C-alpha cells in the first residue's frame with residue numbers, strides 16, 4: 215500500500231516538474247543577472263526527497279490518491295479529509311524580512327548601530343523587491359491560492375508627508391502579478407517596521423501617530439484598494455505585551471526588559487532622544503497608540519473602499535495552565551483582551567501561532583523533554599487547533615490562520631509539523647469552528663529579525679549569494695494539500 219502511494223507520489227511530482235518547467239520558460243519577470251530561474255536540478259533535489267518521504271509510514275497516508283494536472287485544482291473525493299469550499303491556502307511574508315534595502319525604516323537604522331540588537335543586517339534579504347514575480351509564480355505553481363505580504367510604509371512615505379507614487383505602483387504590480395495567478399491577496403499595512411522619521415518622534419507613543427497612520431492608510435487604499443482582497447491594519451500589535459510574559463532561556467529578565475536596554479543604546483547611537491520603535495518603547499503607551507491607529511486606519515480604509523474586508527493579525531500562543539499558580543486568565547486579559555474586543559468589530563481575525571505556552575506566574579520554559587525548534591520554541595503543532603477554537607469563541611468573526619510554521623533545518627520535521635497542525639485544524643473545522651484559511655510562515659527562508667538569517671522558516675530555500683530559490687519537500691507537500699483542498 216505504501217509502495218502504491220509512493221508510485222503515485224512520484225508521478226505527481228514528475229507532473230510538478232513539468233509545471234515548474236513550463237513556468238520557468240514562460241516567466242517574463244524583470245530581467246536581471248541575479249534573477250536566476252529555478253533550476254531543474256534544484257527541483258529534482260526537492261522532488262526526490264519528497265518522493266522518499268511518501269514511503270515513510272505516517273508521512274504518506276495523507277497522500278495516497280491520484281493527482282491531476284497542474285492547471286486544474288482537484289476536488290477531493292473523501293469528504294472526511296476535505297476542507298470547506300473556497301478555503302484559502304497560502305504563504306506569508308513581510309516586507310522588512312524579504313524585500314531587502316528598506317533603508318528609510320526604523321529597523322534599518324537599528325540594524326546598523328554599534329551593539330545592535332540585530333545579529334546581522336537585512337541587506338538585500340531575499341531581494342523579493344525585484345524577484346516578486348518569480349516568487350509569486352512559484353507559490354502559485356506549488357498549488358496555493360493566496361498570498362499574504364506587507365507593504366512598507368517607509369518606502370511609500372519616506373519623509374513625512376512625501377508619498378511616493380513610484381513605490382505605490384510597485385505594490386500595484388505585485389498585486390497584479392497575484393491576480394494573473396488567481397491568488398487571493400491579503401495585505402498587511404504595517405508589519406513591525408515604520409518610517410524612521412516617525413520612530414525618531416516617539417513612534418506609537420506620539421499622540422499624532424494614529425492620524426499619520428490613517429493618512430497613509432487612506433493613500434494606500436485609494437491607490438491599491440481595488441486589488442486587495444483582505445486588508446490588515448497591523449501584524450501582531452499585541453507583541454509588546456506578549457514580550458512581558460516570555461523569558462528567553464539563559465537571559466536575565468524578560469524580553470521586554472531586554473528591549474528597554476536596547477532602546478537606551480539606540481537613542482544614544484542615533485543621537486535621537488525621542489527615538490522609539492514597535493519593539494522597544496513603553497508597552498502601555500504603544501498599545502494605546504496602536505489601538506487608536508487601528509481604529510482610525512480602519513475608518514480611513516473603509517472610507518476609501520467601503521467593501522474591502524479589514525481585520526488584523528494577532529500573535530497567539532496555545533496557552534495552557536501550569537499545574538499550580540497559573541495566571542492564564544490574567545495573561546489572556548493582558549495580552550489579547552483589548553484586541554479580541556477590537557476583533558469583534560472587524561470583518562475577520564488573522565491568528566498567528568507557533569507553539570504552546572504553559573502559563574504559571576509568567577510563561578514557563580518548555581518542558582525538559584520537549585523537542586525545540588531553531589528559535590527555542592517547543593515543537594507543538596497542535597497549537598493551531600487550540601488557538602482557532604479560542605479565538606473563534608471569543609470573537610465570533612471568521613478566523614484565518616495567517617501565520618503558522620516552524621524554524622528548522624530538518625525539512626522532514628516541517629512536514630510532520632504541517633501534518634499534525636492541519637489534522638488539528640481539521641478537527642476544529644469539523645466541530646463547526648469558522649476557519650476559512652491557512653497561510654504558512656513562510657514562503658522563503660528570510661531575515662528573522664534579531665536572529666538574522668539563521669532560522670529557516672521557509673518552504674523555499676534561498677541562496678543569498680545568487681538569490682537562487684530551491685523548493686523544499688515541505689513546499690511540495692503543503693502545496694499538494696492546498697491543490698486538493700484535502701488532507
Ligand code: BGC
Nearest residue numbers: 308449450529566617655662
Ligand atoms: C512574525 C513574523 C516572524 C514569525 C516567526 C511572527 O511573529 O509576524 O514576522 O518572522 O513570527 O518568528
